[in-house]
C-alpha cells in the first residue's frame with residue numbers, strides 16, 4: 500500500500516516536472532564532450548529540456564544539436580595557455596578562469612526573469628569541481644558525470660593513501676612493484692601525468708574526488724557487469740547515489756566525434772578500404788589510434804610503423820596531426836621512410852581521424868591497438884574487439900591493467916614500444932590460441948554490455964533511477980527553500 504502511494508507520488512512528480520531544464524557543463528576536451536552530449540541526448544529523450552554551457556575553447560557546433568540551447572562563456576585563456584602540451588595545467592586553469600563567467604551564466608539561467616524553463620539541476624564533469632561551490636551558492640543541486648571508469652576513480656580516491664605509503668610520487672626504481680593495497684595494479688599503472696608543477700596533479704585529483712563526494716549523485720559511463728566490485732566499493736565509500744548507466748554511445752549512437760562538431764574531420768576513406776577486406780580477410784585488420792590528446796616521440800612513431808609493417812597484418816592507423824611530441828618540422832607522415840606505404844602493397848592505410856565507432860564495428864577489424872582512453876576502451880568492448888594496450892597517462896594506465904589482467908580482453912605492450920615486441924604481441928593476439936581465448940572473453944563482455952541496456956538490464960534501470968532522482972531532488976530542493 501505504502502509502495503503504491505510512493506509510486507503514485509513519483510508518477511505525479513514525474514508528470515509535473517517533465518519539461519524542466521537541466522544545465523550540462525562538459526570539460527572542453529573531446530573525450531569528455533562526447534559522453535556529456537550523449538548523456539544530454541539520453542536525458543532529452545526522457546523529457547528534460549537541455550541547456551549546455553560551454554567554453555569558447557573547443558566548442559561544439561550548436562547546429563548539430565538543434566534540440567539543445569547553448570550558452571558560450573569566455574574562459575579567458577591566452578593562445579599559448581590554450582595550446583599548451585601540459586594537459587593538467589590546462590585543466591587547473593580552466594577551473595579558475597571559468598569560475599566567474601560560469602557563475603554569471605548559471606545565475607542568469609536560474610534567475611526568475613530567465614526566459615527558459617526553471618533549472619532542475621546542474622550536471623557537470625567531475626574534473627570541473629569548482630562548479631560544486633557555484634551550484635551551492637545558487638542553491639542548485641549538482642550531479643557529477645565522471646567520464647572515466649569507476650575502477651580508476653577509486654585509484655584517484657586512494658591518492659592520499661598512496662602518498663602516505665610512499666607509492667606517490669612514483670620512483671622509477673619501483674615501477675614493476677605491485678601496489679599491494681590495489682591489486683592487480685603495479686606502481687607503473689598509477690594514474691599520474693607529467694606536468695610542470697607536480698602539486699597540480701594532487702590539487703586536481705583531490706578536488707575531483709571531494710567535489711564528487713559533495714555532489715547530489717554520480718553518473719558513470721560504465722555498466723555493472725563490467726565494474727561491479729569497484730561500483731560496490733564506491734557505494735560504500737561515497738555517501739551519494741551512483742548511476743552506472745553506460746555504455747552511452749550504444750544508447751545514443753549518433754553522438755560521435757563528428758556530430759559533436761569539433762574540428763576533427765572523420766576520413767571516410769578508411770571504411771571503403773576496410774570494405775575491400777571484409778570477405779577475403781575478416782577480422783584481420785589492426786586498428787591503431789591513440790585518441791585525441793596522447794602524444795608519442797619520433798622514435799616511438801618509427802617503431803610503431805615498423806612493428807606494423809613487419810607484422811604482416813593489414814592495419815588502419817590514425818596519425819592525428821599533433822600525435823608527435825616534438826615535431827621537428829614534421830607535420831604528418833614526413834618521418835616515414837620514403838615509399839613506406841607503397842611497399843606494403845595496400846596492406847596499410849593511414850588517416851588523420853577515423854569514424855572510430857564505425858571502424859570498430861566493421862567486420863574486417865580484428866584488434867584495436869589503443870591508448871585505453873575510457874571511451875575507446877568501452878567502444879572496443881561494445882564491438883567485441885580485443886585490444887593491444889599502450890596507455891600513456893592518467894586513468895589510461897588503470898584501464899589498460901583492467902583490460903589485460905582483470906577482464907583479460909587484451910594484451911599490454913609491457914616492455915616498451917619496440918618493433919620486435921610489437922610484432923610478437925600482434926602475433927599472440929591475431930594468430931595464437933591465446934588470442935582466440937581473449938576474443939571469446941570480449942565477445943562475452945559485449946553481450947553483457949548489450950543486455951545491460953535492454954529493459955530490466957542494470958543500465959536501463961539506472962537511467963530510470965536517475966530521472967526519478969533528479970525529479971525528487973528538485974522537489975526536495977524546492978520544498979527546502
Ligand code: UDP
Nearest residue numbers: 530756790791817852853855872873874875
Ligand atoms: N575518436 C574518433 N576517431 C579517431 C580517434 C578517436 O572518433 O580517429 C573518438 C573515439 O571514438 C572516442 C574519443 O575520440 O570516443 C576518444 O576518447 P578516449 O576517452 O578514448 O580518449 P581521449 O581522446 O580522451 O584521450
